[in-house]
Amino acid sequence: MDFARPHVIKQSIVSTSNIRVVNTEEPHASEDHQKAVTSREELDQMVVRASNQATRDLILASYPVELRDDRFADASLYTERSIPRKETIQVGDLVVIMESFDRLTFAYIEEKGMYSNRHGHFSHKDFIGKPFGSKVRSRNNQGYGFCFLLKPTPELWARSLTHRTQIVHELDQSQIIFQLYLRPNMTVVESGTGSGAMSHAILRTIAPHGKLHTYEFNKMRADTARNEFEKNGVSHLVTVHHRDVCAKIEAEAGFDLPPCSVDAVFLDLPEPWHAVPHAAKVLKPNARIASYSPCVEQTQRTVEAMKKAGFHSMKTMEYRLQEHYVDEIEYKSPPKAKRPKFEAHDNEARIMSASAAGSASGNGEQSDDLSDEVETGDDGELAGDEMGEGNEIKAKMVVARPFASMRGHSAFLTFATAGLHA
Ligand SMILES: C[S@@+](CC[C@H](N)C(=O)[O-])C[C@H]1O[C@@H](n2cnc3c(N)ncnc32)[C@H](O)[C@@H]1O
Structure with missing residues (x-):
């Protein structure tokens, strides 16, 4: 060159x-x-x-x-x-399909595959060779139906995957990764694997030489996750262990890994306090642990177990997401004339003036003030012109508005640091 x-x-x-x-x-x-x-x-x-x-x-x-x-x-x-081949969609690729603002699904691209939804039928042939981010039209419905083909990320995957369990969503995922201090090439333990949503987020962070050991006691879920990791091209970074980490028999419980060999542990279990002492064994000194529990009672027991196992710097957090959207809106300037007199105000004024008249001082000032508020004709109505009808000015303005719903509560997250091993 x-x-x-x-x-x-x-x-x-x-x-x-x-x-x-x-x-x-x-x-x-x-x-x-x-x-x-x-x-x-x-x-x-x-x-x-x-x-x-x-x-x-x-x-x-x-x-x-x-x-x-x-x-x-x-x-x-x-x-x-170095070679971003994944900019265009190829056979075998995982593609996240955005059907609408809040509906995401996925497909593995096949030569003769077909994707159908309420917007129509989409042939995979129309996806192959297209850059990620493309908008494709359905083959039926005169092409009125369309969807967007997105490149998978752990965040999009969490929103599109088939839920086999409750999952950890993006906001909590980001905080777990942040608070566990995860970095490339780390060794991490997770239990349970569930739907693998959190696993994918961990894998992106610890690539390219890191290792995730994920433990799941439900055989079907463990096998499905293993298969999915393979299809999503991340299996070289993860080992799925089919094991009950809280088993009553000591030898069968916990994580079958060498002591002090793990950089971080993430627990998403119904009874995490049983797994905490095992986590303490495999964690390196000063390494981090996180536990994710929907109920505060679970959190309390987990914190107790953490203290007993020598963890310190415990912190329990609950994260909430308030999204805002910034948009241009068109609005009408308010009418210049005073507002019309409503029945309700009349009644209110009458009641108040009556009570004022009946009172000891009884000078009727209040009723006068209220009737001063509006200037009306004899019939108490304002004429259209006076209200400013037809004179409204339409204007545009960029505003930031919060979404009506605030997402949460998903769970309490407890973070702690492993103590020094004796
Ligand atoms: C809520 S799900 C985990 C979801 C996962 N974090 C995700 O984001 O997809 C909890 C999983 O833990 C598994 N589990 C429960 N107790 C377990 C135990 N003692 N050992 C291993 N896995 C366990 C369950 O089978 C379930 O799949």
Whole structure:
């Protein structure tokens, strides 16, 4: 690539990540160079090799020799970043389908697949090759039905997945990840797996070399989650354990992992206090734990168990989401004339003046004040012109309005830090 010198473009190839290689007709351009890049795939591989080389030269070279681990210079693990193939939809891809503002579903794309909803029938063929974010029209209903094809993220997945259990939603997910101090390459334990909503959020954070051990005692849920992780392309980051972490028999309970080997534990269990002592064993000193419980009684028992197991810095939180939408609205300026006299006001005025007249002082001032409030004709009505009808000015204004409902309460979240092991 050389943008400084003028050249005659003979052939140019663009990588998936929009890096362009231009083959020139310069006489000194070696044959090797001319042959070097003939396809997008080849260029993609070159981008990966170049990224690896750059990581080795610029980053790893400054590390002490014993820390120069080539595993950390493998851009093929970050294909989303170095070769963002997923910008267009391919067979086998998971696509989140936005049917309406508050209805999201999903589909795995198949060559001959069909997706149907109340808006119509959509052929997967119409999805393949389209960039994520595209709007597609139904094949029936004269194409009136449409939906949007979104690229999956843990947040969208939580809103679209098939619920097999209660799940942890985006707001709580974000706080759990934040309060557990999760970072790439960490080892994390989770129980139970449930519908795998929280697992996906953890996996994105601990990629590319991290490991999630997720424990679920319901065999069907464990198998379904394992299968889903595989289909969603994250199975290399997660091991699903079919195990009762609160089992009464000590040897069968807890997490079958070496002591002090885990960076964070997340519990979403009906009786988390039974799992807390096991978590304390596998957590590294000063590592973090979070427990998610819908009832405050569960939280109280969990905090007691945490104290007993040597955890400190306990904090219980409840998060609520108040969304606002910012929009331009059209409004009519209010009428300039005074407001008309309503029956209700008359009655009120009458009652008040009667009570004023009946009182000891009885000077009727109140009734006078009220009747002063409106200027009316004999019949007590305001004429249209006086009300300003027809003279209203329509204006536009950008406003921020809160949504009528505030989402919550989903659960209490208790966070704590593991003590130092004796
Ligand atoms: C509320 S769900 C977890 C949802 C999950 N956090 C999500 O976001 O999708 C709780 C799960 O814990 C599992 N579970 C309950 N007690 C368990 C135990 N003692 N050991 C392992 N799993 C357990 C249940 O089968 C259920 O699937």
